[in-house]
Amino acid sequence: MTGFPERGFPEAEFAARTERAQARMAASGLAGLLLMSEAEVRYFSGFHTLFWQSPTRPWFLFLPLSGKPIAVIPEIGAELMRGTWLDDIRTWSAPCPDDDGLSLLEDLLAPLAEAGKPIGVMKGHETSLRMPLGDYERLMARLPNLAIVDATGLVRGLRMIKSEREIEKIAHICAIGSRTFAKVPELAHEGLPLEELFRAFRREGLAEGADDVPYLVGGADRGGYRDVISPPSRRPLARGDVLMLDTGAVWDGYYCDFDRNFAIGSADDASRRAYDVLWRATEAGIEAARVGTTCRQLFRTMQAVIAELDNQGGDIGRLGHGLGMQLTEWPSHAAFDETVIEENMVLTLEPSLSYGDGRLMVHEENIVVRKDGAELLSERAERALPVI
Amino acid sequence: MTGFPERGFPEAEFAARTERAQARMAASGLAGLLLMSEAEVRYFSGFHTLFWQSPTRPWFLFLPLSGKPIAVIPEIGAELMRGTWLDDIRTWSAPCPDDDGLSLLEDLLAPLAEAGKPIGVMKGHETSLRMPLGDYERLMARLPNLAIVDATGLVRGLRMIKSEREIEKIAHICAIGSRTFAKVPELAHEGLPLEELFRAFRREGLAEGADDVPYLVGGADRGGYRDVISPPSRRPLARGDVLMLDTGAVWDGYYCDFDRNFAIGSADDASRRAYDVLWRATEAGIEAARVGTTCRQLFRTMQAVIAELDNQGGDIGRLGHGLGMQLTEWPSHAAFDETVIEENMVLTLEPSLSYGDGRLMVHEENIVVRKDGAELLSERAERALPVI
Structure with missing residues (x-):
């Protein structure tokens, strides 16, 4: 540290x-x-x-x-x-x-x-x-x-173009976010109401050094969640749930914005498959997020992997965005956005897909684009859906 | 509880x-x-x-x-x-x-x-x-x-007129806020950077049951603070400081909004006097906040007490406001606001004054106006400036 x-x-x-x-x-x-x-x-x-x-x-x-x-x-x-x-x-x-x-x-x-x-x-x-x-x-x-x-x-x-001092602040809060997510396997367990997990996550984020954790959304449901913007319910976590937490924590006025998925007790095959596709879509995004690429190209690169499971385009409208003083900033990784990626842009990569009967999965990392390619600011999510 | x-x-x-x-x-x-x-x-x-x-x-x-x-x-x-x-x-x-x-x-x-x-x-x-x-x-x-x-x-x-269910939610978060403020004498001590106190206060608010503590401002300085909207500095609390914390905590989308003052180690006479005047101005406000009164009258009632020490009107622009789904809502206790107070309005009473060489003190309680008068939602601040 x-x-x-x-x-x-x-x-x-x-x-x-x-x-x-x-x-x-x-x-x-x-x-x-x-x-x-x-x-x-x-x-x-x-x-x-x-x-x-x-x-x-x-x-x-x-x-x-x-x-x-x-x-x-x-x-x-x-x-x-x-x-x-x-x-x-x-x-x-x-x-x-x-x-x-x-x-x-x-x-x-x-x-x-x-x-x-x-x-x-x-x-x-x-x-x-x-x-x-x-x-x-x-x-x-x-x-x-x-x-x-x-x-x-x-x-x-x-x-859209961040200074080194801005990048340093965002890197700092991303590291705090990563350490907070690393504690989730200790904080979450079968029987814990989701609302209590949210409260524990916020307290942990503050303990890790965040000034605040103003944004925390997520969901948990058997075999997969269906909504990614809800406040938490009182429903206790149950074996077979897929849990997602998405946080925007803040340090000195700069945000991180990424999420993590976990399976409670055991993971079903469809959710493991969805996770794998999204992990690889993110990997493709990290590779593609280079100076001179457009946001549209970056979107298409990720979408090509997602299409293995879902070619409907999803409900979220884009596959990531800018990050800094606001939880979400320009540009958008979407077909409409022809912004050319430049050095020192800080971006989220946020592929999502629908699977099964209306289940949804999202995955998100934060990067800074340097001369030679993307550097991760969030600690990369585990390769396979982690089971708590 | x-x-x-x-x-x-x-x-x-x-x-x-x-x-x-x-x-x-x-x-x-x-x-x-x-x-x-x-x-x-x-x-x-x-x-x-x-x-x-x-x-x-x-x-x-x-x-x-x-x-x-x-x-x-x-x-x-x-x-x-x-x-x-x-x-x-x-x-x-x-x-x-x-x-x-x-x-x-x-x-x-x-x-x-x-x-x-x-x-x-x-x-x-x-x-x-x-x-x-x-x-x-x-x-x-x-x-x-x-x-x-x-x-x-x-x-x-x-x-502006709250339902019983809305009042119940606001009362709940006010009680959480009161319990959190009651812990400040345990959390704050000489040598603690203000930034760390803010973090500890937020964690305590969550532990007491808040969904979040999105708003927390305050100040601490020798013999009195000079600003009431700043983020916290790294300056350690020192003997002779007057500390103020003002929080907007949230439960189920409803806010409390009140503050508390503390002296660290010892209290100077001018700050004790300012506290006394503001406490009595608030008391006058609680008594005056009745169905049929206007916000202007309520403002004037509190201002009359404040004038014992400060007749300049201050920089804050009003002496309280509505409270509910937002940290601050209509109406305003100010000379311009002729709103007639009605049953089931939830209001803050927030007298403030300048004293000494540019020092500022604020004091705030939350009330609901009932048929027979105001009921406190926040636990009434101590009668004299508490010394930690």
Whole structure:
């Protein structure tokens, strides 16, 4: 077990991210970028708080074409924001339903509107508008000349490529996740309600060093589970069950996201076969995840192995995705995604299939793509379905 | 320690929620309600999953003017949604950036658009648009005759009043939170890094029966903390520190949200005084939180006590809020909020003040308002600043 990475990032990292964004803004004729989601505000400022779990207050970060980002935030966040590399922090007493930051945004954006200079807002795939839609519409009505361009592609292009410090954090939480999964044979046993196993898994993840284990889903059922997003039932684990746990644990704001399958007491042939196919599909994915490959090719490579058992395409919609500050990030390993894989992308490989009468199996690993190919960040799952 | 409440709700509860919404829709001339946020989808359907943590896929629930809600969701959620009381579940293979539910929504909404019947969407205070803004704009462009009305007030009015089953769940997690806080004197000691205390607190919360402890913030510093939303530092607790922990723990999808203050080794006079004022402000709030009072009055009652030490109004913007499926919900105890308090509202009372040179103290309890007054759900904080 190696030492801990450092928390946070040096100022130079935020400056480099900002400069890269500004170069792309200049190239696409954008005079600014208005960001309001947790990951983007944190990516450019370093502002890190769980307070985003409260939906009450909006938070804004504006990237001008040059210079540091400008924060437009509720007063409750001022002290924490002053600890970041930002200089220009504008606050209001929030919540204030009549004017939750709108006047401050109007002051900031009016000169751009008057000068006919467009700004970017993230409006695309895998984004949300993290402010009231009514307030957004009011802001647009107050700045009728402000041109808004979708900046999802710009931010996506930056965030998909991880820095070494980001990779170090993700590797750290993946190692914690691996050690936690390694304890499952001690934690799980016949007769234990699934709900209690979830609780024990979370406690173990914290003991292994996770800051939190916010995402934990899974299932267990005789001969295979049928659903991969449920909360746990009180049903006790029984001999012949296939158990799956899928976790997103967090360290310093970065996620792991992988799962493991186990058979309780004994494994049926169909589940062992499904496991074997998925293990080999993952292996093919690890081999194929190279610089210059597209996500579509990676998808097809894994799908070709899965088709030995299931050629229906499944219900999950893709066979893996990006990973970092969010549990799931761009890109998607899917037929629609032509993203070219680049060095230092962190990805999940997540093949899945249906078998038997509506049973489902998923398998997942986390990798970082290096110059010479993929490196595993999660400890590779056992070659055959492990029996507890 | 009493037994566990049952998980979930009987179908009759969802039917009653839906009928109440439909009566309000009829009264305000709405032909439907298009919902897309976790709490609202769960409130009317019972669909409960942590998968919302993945930002990749949008999820929709449509409430018609009569009959059950209609789900328009990614295939990955179909199996779980089939376990709810819903009958009409429409799915697509998501993610699909070109058509992430839009065609299904268009089919559903086109007849209303043609008939000139408006629908409600939540666009107001404390809401977000939990789908890509670009997709929302595309949907509106495809249905140019569809009138959209802000339905925040309608849903807010329903969700603010809790059922007995909801109150039972919140009471259960508040009791778990209280037992967890009672262990802090055993967990915390001089020399322990705050980060380790946070980890120990989360583990204890799980051991006491929480499903998760997703929200945990706080601070510790000599003679008082200066920030209430930070993640923990590695700084070891030291004699003379004032420590605050504020947690949102969860059971079956319902939150507690309260905090506790502790002095490490010894307490300074200014912090003891601040604690005393906040304790009495909370006491005044508990007494004032009665059916028929407004949130503004409740705010003023607490503020009058706080003013003994601090008449600046503070940085937090309000002195408490609603509580339930979200860590913070409507209403706000603030001068702007004229909401009349009704029976079975679950509220936090959260007075705060500044003292000394920029130190901050917060204090929080959770209550349910009954016919005859407030009942505490959290175990009342000690009368004087406890010293560990």
